Amino acid sequence: MTGWIDALIQGVLLGGLYALFAAGLSLMFGVMRLVNLAHGDLIVLAAFAILVIAGKLGLDPFVAVLVAIPILFVIGFALQYVLLNRTLGRDLLAPLLVTFGLSIIIQNGLLQLFSADSQRLRAGAIETASIPLGGGIAVGVVPLLTLVSAIAVIVFLNLIFYRTPIGRAFRATSDDLEVAQLMGIDINRVFATAMAVAFVVIAIAALFLGLRANFDPTIGPARLLYAFEAVIIGGLGSFWGTLAGGIVLGLAQTIGARIDPEWQILAGHLAFLVVLVIRPRGLFPRAQD
């Protein structure tokens, strides 16, 4: 019995990690309908940025991420403003191909700079610290922080979206691009700001990826699939939905693994398919388009 309770707890915690991976993707798709195939690689890129800052300045990764966030904010803004805005239009294929190319460039660029060595963010004793819940069940501090951060990120994104002027602009462009432009919204700036915010989320995801496992320049794409699934299970455009999607995926995987480790990944994909069959628009779809 404790085995199953453990599976549920670990599943929710794992869901927090997937939700973090997915939140940035959800934001990009929600605002500019951008399917970002380089999302996993961007997370790895951010992890390397945190690694370099932590190494050069001798900082704890939790502090280094605070230094990395403004840098990544600017990079995200520039990337969207200079490159990705040029690809957006009626044709969905162009941004898809550009982000695919970006993924290859980031992987090989990182390989050139950092070699293929696997890296990790080191935070000392907290990495293996845990809170015992009794009955042989323990909750790791880092996984718990991951889930708490995922919830914080979702709350933060919702606040931006529904309580600020830029959030109104995000929603307006997302609802109707042409009308938003007619109302005097500079969509290039709005998109670039959305990407910059997405990069902040990417930095936080990178922190927890780097604390949980090794990363190397080629590990990004493996993380992309779960992020996509979490977004789609949750419903496009809904941040709480993305969190729910991550948790559904995490739970399905740990429960599947409890039956047989071979079922871990399969169970996640099956849960995804079941949701698609029952609710093709995801659990909590926002926009009706």
Add this chain to the structure above:
Amino acid sequence: MTCHKTSSTHRHSIDRRTLLKYSAATGAALSVGLKAPAIAQTRAIKLGYVSPLTGPLAAFAEADNFIIANFKDAAKAGIKIGSATVPVEVVVKDSQSNPNRAAEVAKDLIVQDKVDLMLVASTPETTNPVSTQCEIEEVPCISTVAPWQPWFIGRQANPAGGPPAWKGFNYTYHFFWGLEDVIAVFTNMWGQVATNKSVGGLFPNDGDGNAWGDKVVGFPPVLEKGGYKLTDPGRYQNLTDNFSAQIGAFKTANCEIITGVVLPPDFTTFWKQALQQGFKPKVASIGKAILFPVAVEALGKDGHNLSSEVWWSPNHPFESSLTGMSAKDLAAAYQAATKKQWTQPIGFIHALFEVAVDVLKRAPDRDGKAIATTIAATNLDTVVGKVQWGGANLPPFAAKNVAKTPLVGGQWRFKDGKYDIVITDNKTAPAIPVGGQMEAIA
């Protein structure tokens, strides 16, 4: 020839234009005629080398540039083949850690570069497609750094058919150790530590994991014979973010030993999660994941006393036949040249080029068949030990194409802020000195 004919037909009515044409043609014919034999004599002998320079397997190829520079230096004067001394060229191609790409570049090397001898290293994903291309095209090929079973059995038309269905190869030869060696090394190491003999297995759903966990050729039968109880929760998918099911199963079975063949990021995830869940075995002998010092460093202090197979180390009592360097000198030269800690592939990539030079020196002729026969007759002391095909410690079906090199076991020890591997068990190869006894993970 055709030029000659055209110009000679106009011989009777020579004007300025035909005269020019004529003399140019003779000139060309003359120069070709003079140069042809010279080219044949000094045409360089070409070595093709396929290796995963980029991609997930790139850590294996990190020492390649250093080794090839060493080799070019040693072979500067050329190699005597038959009666002529010819220069040596190496053409390096990147497999990008992709088996399809490896096959493609091997084909390029054979068809376009016309290599005389192919060399290939680093995991079955690289060695197998290249060896297979060479066997088809009848180009001799020497490979290393992949356990021999996936290399030999994995390339059979019917891998499940068993020895009677398995055929030997005529052009492709391999030197490394096998699954039976790593099983012996691991169980010998476990014998040094007092445990309850309950073993947890982490076998992923890939070529290595399926072989290690196989009920016939893998760990299970050997462990059963040795009185160990194996808990194998089942094959998991590589690059997973969660090992709670495995950790739960190992806790229930009270496992004090952990083994498996795991990817580096997966082992970090597993080990951190296990420590968070309060699961700390006395021994953890892991293949693949903790081969490279950087992977152990990624674990911080929690990597202390993890154990692994050791195929080569600076303490191996062997010397290079190419440069006369000892294993220690080779590792030191690498560290001086690259400012990086030595890794195990260095010795084997170096030995690969040693074997290549030795074969070319002994080859009576440069055609494929002659070189392949010469490889089979190799008996060379290299920086990784003796390389000799013909079947020492091998089942008869693999004897012709596989040469085994010694394998021992070691533990990573954290000292003065960095990790070093200490050889802790040499029962499988007593010539290699041990540096200490096995210690339980504290």
